[in-house]
Amino acid sequence: MFFMLLAVFAFIVLIGGFKFFQIKAAMAQGANYQPPPEAVTTIIANQEYWNSTMSAIGSVAAVNGVTVSADLPGLVSQIDFTSGQSVNQGDVLVRLDTKQERAQLVAAQSQRDLSKLALDRTQGLFAKGIAAQQALDEAAAEYKQAGARVGEIRATIERKTIRAPFSGVLGIRLINLGQYLSSGTPIVSLQSLRPAYVNFNVPQQDMASVRVGAPIEVTSDALGKSEAGRISAFDSVIDEATRNARVQAIFDNSDGKMRPGMFVQAQLAHGTKLTVIPLPASAVSYAPFGDSIFVVEDVKGPKGSYRGVRQQFVKLGPTRGDQVAVLTGLKPGEEVVTSGVFKLRPGAAVTVNNSIQPGNNPKPNPENS
Numbered sequence: 538m539f540f541m542l543l544a545v546f547a548f549i550v551l552i553g554g555f556k557f558f559q560i561k562a563a564m565a566q567g568a569n570y571q572p573p574p575e576a577v578t579t580i581i582a583n584q585e586y587w588n589s590t591m592s593a594i595g596s597v598a599a600v601n602g603v604t605v606s607a608d609l610p611g612l613v614s615q616i617d618f619t620s621g622q623s624v625n626q627g628d629v630l631v632r633l634d635t636k637q638e639r640a641q642l643v644a645a646q647s648q649r650d651l652s653k654l655a656l657d658r659t660q661g662l663f664a665k666g667i668a669a670q671q672a673l674d675e676a677a678a679e680y681k682q683a684g685a686r687v688g689e690i691r692a693t694i695e696r697k698t699i700r701a702p703f704s705g706v707l708g709i710r711l712i713n714l715g716q717y718l719s720s721g722t723p724i725v726s727l728q729s730l731r732p733a734y735v736n737f738n739v740p741q742q743d744m745a746s747v748r749v750g751a752p753i754e755v756t757s758d759a760l761g762k763s764e765a766g767r768i769s770a771f772d773s774v775i776d777e778a779t780r781n782a783r784v785q786a787i788f789d790n791s792d793g794k795m796r797p798g799m800f801v802q803a804q805l806a807h808g809t810k811l812t813v814i815p816l817p818a819s820a821v822s823y824a825p826f827g828d829s830i831f832v833v834e835d836v837k838g839p840k841g842s843y844r845g846v847r848q849q850f851v852k853l854g855p856t857r858g859d860q861v862a863v864l865t866g867l868k869p870g871e872e873v874v875t876s877g878v879f880k881l882r883p884g885a886a887v888t889v890n891n892s893i894q895p896g897n898n899p900k901p902n903p904e905n906s
Contacts, residue, residue: 574844575880575881575886576888577846577874577878577881577888577889578876578877578891579872579875579889580872580873580875580897581871581872581873582814582816582863582867583814583815585812585813587854587855587857588806588810588811590804590806591743591804591805592804593739594802595737595800595801595802595803596801597735597797597798597799597801598734598735598798599705600729600733601703601705601727601729602705602729603727604724604726605699605702605724606722607631607718607721608697608720609693609696609720610717610718612717612718613631613713613716614632614634616631616710617632618631618707619710620708620725621707621709623704623705624704624707626702626704628700628701630701630707630724630725631698631699633699634697638693642687642691645683648683649680649684649686649687652676652679652682652684653680655676655679655680656680658676659676660676703729705727705728706729706730707727708725708727708728709726711724730790730795731793732788733788734769734785735766735785735795735801735803736785736786737783738781738783738784739781740780740781747805748768751767751806753765753768753806754803754804755795755801755804756801757799757801757802759794760794760801764790768784768786769787770785811862813864814862814867815897816860816863816867816873816897817859817860817875817896817897818859819876819878820874820895822879827850828852829848829849830863830867830878831846831847831873831881832872833846833873833874833889834872836884844887844888845885845886846881846887848881848883849867851866852865852866857900858896858899859896859897859898860899872889874887875897876894
């Protein structure tokens with residue numbers, strides 16, 4: 538029994554020692570393992586000077602914009618416009634039926650003429666001393682009343698001829714020929730597009746850097762290019778809920794692409810310059826604990842130096858197109874990884890292949906915009 542236990546113990550020691558040296562060799566091999574380098578693209582950091590700008594979300598508004606409505610009730614007898622048409626101030630849009638008013642006008646004109654004859658007759662008699670002053674005054678009053686009645690009916694007829702109150706572009710027609718319109722029934726939208734306003738909000742702490750007449754640019758996917766304008770007015774009050782001030786800018790809008798209600802991105806220059814290092818947005822690794830980039834440099838390893846990366850936390854500034862500005866944490870001349878940052882870790886080996894670079898245009902023009 539003793540020799541049997543001794544043999545089992547020796548067997549266990551032998552197997553345990555074999556496994557110990559086997560695991561130790563595997564650990565040594567793993568410690569010496571160097572993963573293959575990751576393929577990345579890089580860019581050399583260069584310092585630039587950017588004009589500091591303020592960004593805001595704005596909406597386009599017409600200088601003059603109304604929904605043309607019926608002033609008096611009536612039946613539509615004539616429509617003199619088409620949807621989307623440009624009109625001038627005073628152009629006739631709609632005529633309502635005025636047969637009854639015109640008949641009343643003829644009767645009122647006849648009564649006015651009769652009152653004029655009566656007035657002339659009374660004036661002749663008064664001059665001869667036959668008629669009293671009271672009769673002359675009554676005849677004059679009747680003539681004025683008849684004339685006022687004629688003017689009232691003519692005004693009613695004119696009010697049933699609906700005209701464009703100002704020059705602009707019409708919207709989609711909301712009525713049909715022969716339709717009965719009540720007072721206030723909408724007919725068509727009329728917007729004056731040249732020039733156009735853009736309204737946006739500015740925080741109260743930035744009010745001191747914004748002045749009337751300052752240049753401003755707006756962009757939108759619908760515009761295709763930026764539009765230049767100037768600040769025209771400030772609201773007289775500040776919103777108590779947001780502490781923002783409403784600002785209005787005016788634009789020539791010569792091509793008419795800015796339409797009321799359109800969403801735009803406003804860029805307002807502050808007049809100061811920032812010293813920045815622009816990088817492609819793909820070069821930044823965003824994280825809750827801080828934004829960082831990877832700098833390519835020579836790294837010392839167990840087997841000597843190799844091309845690796847160093848993680849560097851940076852402070853970011855404004856963006857322009859494909860670029861983001863780095864304010865601090867990066868020095869000019871350093872080589873920065875621009876793509877593939879998601880697969881890197883501090884000290885990772887890299888190989889640089891710049892045959893295809895990510896977008897780095899401050900004013901890109903996407904195909905689908």
